[in-house]
Amino acid sequence: MIQLTEVRKYFGEKRALGPVSFEIPPGGAVGFLGLNGAGKTTLLRILATDLRSSTGEVEIAGINVATNPHAVRKKIGYLPETPPLYRDMAVGEYLKFVGQIKGLSPDRVDNRVREVEEYTQLTSVHDEFTQNLSHGYRQRVGIAQAIIHKPELLILDEPTKGLDPVQVLELRGLIMRLKEEHTILVSSHVLTEISQTCDRVFVLNQGELIASGSEDEISANLSGTYRIMLGARMAPDTRAEDLVHFVQGLPDITSVEVVQQDDQLLTLSVQSPTDCRGSLSRSLVKSGHDVVRLELGSNELESLFVELLGQKVN
Amino acid sequence: MNGLRVIFQREINAYLRSSVGYILAATVLMLDGLLFYTQALGPEAEARVSGQVLAIFFYTTSGLTVIASLVLSVRLIAEERQLGTQVLLNTSPVRDWEIVLGKFLAALVFITGITLGTLYMPLMIVVNGKVSIAQILVGYSGLILLGAAVLAIGVFATSLTRSQLVATAVGAGITAVMFLFWPLSTVVDPPMSRVLSALALHGRHFSGFQQGLLHTRDVFYYLAVTYFFLLLATKVLEAKRWE
Structure with missing residues (x-):
């Protein structure tokens, strides 16, 4: 156009x-x-x-x-x-x-x-x-x-x-x-x-x-990584630490951070060099967990903008 | 041609709805009536023949036509820039000459309307004296041609700037200089005197119309001045459109 x-x-x-x-x-x-x-x-x-x-x-x-x-x-x-x-x-x-x-x-x-x-x-x-x-x-x-x-x-x-x-x-x-x-x-x-x-x-x-x-x-370009917000309902008898450990062990995952835990519902912030949402959800479902939220993360435009301008000034 | 028609219609409607148009028309008609009363029907009128009275009428009316044409034209493009509406025309598929000609023709129709509003005065001369309808038609043709030339000068002036004040100064300046060519031509030697009288906006070229004499030379002169300044205005607009 x-x-x-x-x-x-x-x-x-x-x-x-x-x-x-x-x-x-x-x-x-x-x-x-x-x-x-x-x-x-x-x-x-x-x-x-x-x-x-x-x-x-x-x-x-x-x-x-x-x-x-x-x-x-x-x-x-x-x-x-x-x-x-x-x-x-x-x-x-x-x-x-x-x-x-x-x-x-x-x-x-x-x-x-x-x-x-x-x-x-x-x-x-x-x-x-x-x-x-x-x-x-x-x-x-x-x-x-x-x-x-x-x-x-x-x-x-x-x-x-x-x-x-x-x-x-x-x-x-x-x-x-x-x-x-x-x-x-x-x-x-x-x-x-x-x-x-x-x-x-x-x-x-x-x-x-x-x-x-x-x-x-x-x-992603700015930080070199994708931030993925993952919400999962854990399989019965699974502890939050186990799930975090499991996700950390998956390919292409560089870091995992717990954002919120509400009983069996766990929200994680996952860093990856690629947009690996597909493989991430498949692995979780295969292991008996329910995926209730999976989206590219909220590095909000406002902070990106400030960061971009900051980089330019520097 | 579509752009020309649409812009012409908009301008005509704007005149009919603005108080400025009516105030201008009323002022011109009132002054014309007063001048006709004092100049043509005054104490010396009895000594004059009808043809002379008619010539005086066209002479005084020509001055008012010039002023009214300037007042009307200097806002045409400058106002669009001032109000920010020029951008609409700039980004529309309408040619520069359509903008210039559409605005010019609308102003010409309005000036012609005001000028024809004075028709009752020469008709009084027809009734009470000995002048032909042809004489009157020629005189009015001259007024409209003179009005067109001054409008074109005003359109050129208004294309140069966003300030109506500056446009008025430029338009009035060009008109005044072209008026002064006539008296100047009488005090300088040939060939300069011939050049100046040929270029003068009034005097030589208008006197024929004033007397009821139609010279193609004079018609051609006014049409040429009109074309020249409209062309200049189009070129200025073209250059400024992308500025």
Whole structure:
């Protein structure tokens, strides 16, 4: 879907981004994480064809952005940090305008406006002027204008910025639903935002890409090990020490730590250089134990992020 | 062409719904009426023939058309940048010339509407004097062509900046210089005087329309000025779109 090769952006002498190279396949949601000034907005603006990169190549859906931006613009929907709303237009009228400039035919646009309003829960404010809307509704109108022409790629720059917790939850739900139909790029400096909505994370710092992958992959790459949370109901007459000893003896297990014990239910934190959840569960079941929890461990994004930035600074 | 049509419609609706549009129209029509009363129907009016009264009307109206065109045009693109809506146009599959032309045509229709609102004044001259409808049509053609040229200058000025104040200063500056070419042409020697009078926005090129005389040279001049500044505005927008 997206291919960036050695992309850099300079504002005067100052390097705002790059060199950045990556590839994003179609489907799912990708999060761009970084502190303020990390280069997230610059990168998203380049992908949204709002900004030209100083060097390097950007391809979206196989089309070179520099040589054919017009064709790329038909395939993207973009919500900048501040939704681009005309204050003198009502919501329905605005969405119709955006639909038309994005290329929807006049006979299709009215139906599409209705669909998008229902999808983003804007039907009740169809006739309201955008200047009279609350911040949450404005963000929703911003998302509605970005998806009105059913773009393949949806770019959302800090979509939850300034929203209250309830609005954040609502918008997060909306993004989760949009993931089913679009490839989504979301930027945020709120870690839980990215963690809960995105399948893949790109971490930016001072214009450079310092890590990428799923939360688990970043975690494994960072420490060189996978942390597996194992919950097991021990076989009758088995002591916790026996189970810990048993797990420690399995191949690829480097360390085992008891997290919690509740009668026969034992929770262990297991370190391994590989994702050995399959062999681990088979061995436990074979030995008569029940596996009630088995997941890659919660090196939470927040601590990973801090660790990543710490490494970079060091 | 779809982008042009949609932007044109949006701009027209924006004029019809904004108080600025109505205030501008009311101010121009009121001043025009007052000037017509004092200049054309004043104490010296009896000594004038109808053609002269009509020429004075078109002369005073041309000044107001120029000011109204500048006021209307300098917000066109600068305001989009100020409000953050330019990004919507930048990331949409709409060409730069469609943005420029859509906004320009909407402003031209609005200015034409205001100008035609003065029609009752020359019609009074028709009723009470001896001027032909053709003379009036030619005069109005001149006003609309002059308005189009100044609008194009304003669109160019507004494409340069996000500040409406700066755009106004640039637009007014270019217009003023092009107005001054005419008096300057009378005090310098040829061939400079010929060059300046050929480039002057008013004077030589508008006087024909004022008298009811249609010269293709003058029509071509105003169309060329309009095209030139719209082209410049498109190029500026093109360069700034990816800035």
